[in-house]
Amino acid sequence: MIALLLRDLRLSVRAGGGFGLGLAFFLIVVVLVPFGVGPDRVILTPIAPGILWVAALLAALLSLDRIFALDFEDGSLPLLATAPIPLEGVALSKAVSHWITTGLPLTCVAPLLGFFLNMAPGAYVWLLASLALGAPALSMIGTFGAALTVGLRRGGLLLSLLVLPLYIPTLMFGAEAVRRGADGSGVTAPLMLVGVITLGCFALLPFATAAALRINLR
Amino acid sequence: MSMWEYANPKRFMEWTAPVVPWAFGLSGVLVVGGLFWGFFLTPEADKFGSTVKIIYLHVPAALMAINAWFMMLVASVIWVIRRHHVSALAARAAAPVGMVMTVIALVTGAIWGMPTWGTYWVWDPRLTSFMILFLFYLGYMALWEAIDDPDTAADLTAVLCIVGSIFAILSRYAVRFWNQGLHQGTSVPVVTGGRTIADVYFIPLVICMFGFGILFIALVLLRTRTEIRARRMRALTARAARA
Numbered sequence: 001m002i003a004l005l006l007r008d009l010r011l012s013v014r015a016g017g018g019f020g021l022g023l024a025f026f027l028i029v030v031v032l033v034p035f036g037v038g039p040d041r042v043i044l045t046p047i048a049p050g051i052l053w054v055a056a057l058l059a060a061l062l063s064l065d066r067i068f069a070l071d072f073e074d075g076s077l078p079l080l081a082t083a084p085i086p087l088e089g090v091a092l093s094k095a096v097s098h099w100i101t102t103g104l105p106l107t108c109v110a111p112l113l114g115f116f117l118n119m120a121p122g123a124y125v126w127l128l129a130s131l132a133l134g135a136p137a138l139s140m141i142g143t144f145g146a147a148l149t150v151g152l153r154r155g156g157l158l159l160s161l162l163v164l165p166l167y168i169p170t171l172m173f174g175a176e177a178v179r180r181g182a183d184g185s186g187v188t189a190p191l192m193l194v195g196v197i198t199l200g201c202f203a204l205l206p207f208a209t210a211a212a213l214r215i216n217l218r
Numbered sequence: 219m220s221m222w223e224y225a226n227p228k229r230f231m232e233w234t235a236p237v238v239p240w241a242f243g244l245s246g247v248l249v250v251g252g253l254f255w256g257f258f259l260t261p262e263a264d265k266f267g268s269t270v271k272i273i274y275l276h277v278p279a280a281l282m283a284i285n286a287w288f289m290m291l292v293a294s295v296i297w298v299i300r301r302h303h304v305s306a307l308a309a310r311a312a313a314p315v316g317m318v319m320t321v322i323a324l325v326t327g328a329i330w331g332m333p334t335w336g337t338y339w340v341w342d343p344r345l346t347s348f349m350i351l352f353l354f355y356l357g358y359m360a361l362w363e364a365i366d367d368p369d370t371a372a373d374l375t376a377v378l379c380i381v382g383s384i385f386a387i388l389s390r391y392a393v394r395f396w397n398q399g400l401h402q403g404t405s406v407p408v409v410t411g412g413r414t415i416a417d418v419y420f421i422p423l424v425i426c427m428f429g430f431g432i433l434f435i436a437l438v439l440l441r442t443r444t445e446i447r448a449r450r451m452r453a454l455t456a457r458a459a460r461a
Binding site: 144148149151152154155158161162164165166168169172173176190193197204205208211212215216218 | 350353354356357360361364365370373374377378380381382384385388389392393395
């Protein structure tokens with residue numbers, strides 16, 4: 001499993017892996033918002049947490065179809081399915097590698113982009129915390145969606161249609177935690193709920209992902 | 219003799235053939251009767267005025283929108299466990315009906331919202347969860363359409379339906395977190411009893427609810443039968459092409 005994880009990480013960092021794409025997309029979405037709603041601080045400050053969360057979610061979405069598609073095309077996915085580690089383990093490892101290459105950088109960069117949106121000073125640490133807790137769930141849910149659509153030729157658009165509704169609870173609690181952090185009210189409840197979603201996803205979704213992969217490899 | 223006998227496609231076709239017209243007839247009588255009673259024979263409510271009458275479309279549609287998804291979930295689970303093709307086809311057949319019910323509930327709700335709340339749309343927990351339910355229906359139907367092989371499609375949509383149900387319930391309770399309900403609570407609490415709606419309005423409402431429920435059953439049976447026939451056609455043409 002570690003070997004698989006390292007292999008995926010190497011593949012994504014090397015040429016053609018699209019490692020920085022998600023980050024660049026995140027930056028562009030966040031920069032576009034002031035052009036859309038105007039540069040007024042009074043408008044930007046309250047919507048900053050939500051914008052950052054939505055942008056992070058879209059950036060995570062961007063690289064989802066790569067999780068299984070390349071392995072499916074070059075035939076290494078059937079090999080992984082017959083490998084000694086269970087397919088659930090493969091699913092988990094894929095989700096973790098997607099998180100390391102997409103979710104983790106997004107989490108680190110998000111506070112920086114908060115400056116562009118004049119986010120309230122109290123919100124930065126909670127933005128970091130909520131993304132650190134929630135981004136793994138985004139990767140795991142996305143891996144499930146990628147497993148559902150792996151056999152399809154034009155799966156990309158369908159993937160977003162399937163995955164985005166599943167992202168709603170994570171987004172809601174994550175952004176709520178940052179908003180509460182911004183106006184200084186208690187953040188414990190939404191943060192813990194984000195954690196609950198992440199843990200629940202990692203406990204259950206590998207099985208659903210593996211089931212979907214088996215169906216697609218039949 | 220077990221109940222699963224009826225899931226055999228041939229047996230299914232046999233027993234549904236006489237049921238479908240009766241179900242359509244009964245639901246037609248109930249819906250038309252209930253709506254007529256509700257629209258023309260009930261007094262205007264003191265707070266809502268005549269706008270209260272949209273309840274006879276809104277509530278049954280909302281009820282069936284949720285129950286349709288629940289039926290899809292049960293059918294998907296049956297397909298995953300027992301692999302009855304009729305079950306998968308019934309889940310597929312129910313999706314567009316459920317989606318239309320969701321749209322009816324959303325649209326009538328918006329029309330009702332303007333005179334009573336002064337707005338077509340608020341991000342109220344109930345409204346939001348229906349919007350989310352609509353998105354789930356869209357994704358489910360899109361996945362069915364996207365996959366060529368019918369058994370793969372049935373399997374993958376069943377997995378999506380089961381996982382999606384968990385997330386739909388999660389979202390439904392997540393939106394409560396916003397704590398701003400403009401929508402009233404249920405008028406007919408089944409568990410606790412003690413409804414807050416007067417009999418004058420309640421009886422036609424119940425008739426409409428039953429009418430919508432039977433209409434849903436009739437539509438699902440009809441669509442499932444169509445799908446079974448389409449599959450037979452495909453099998454026959456494939457056989458003819460081979461010969």
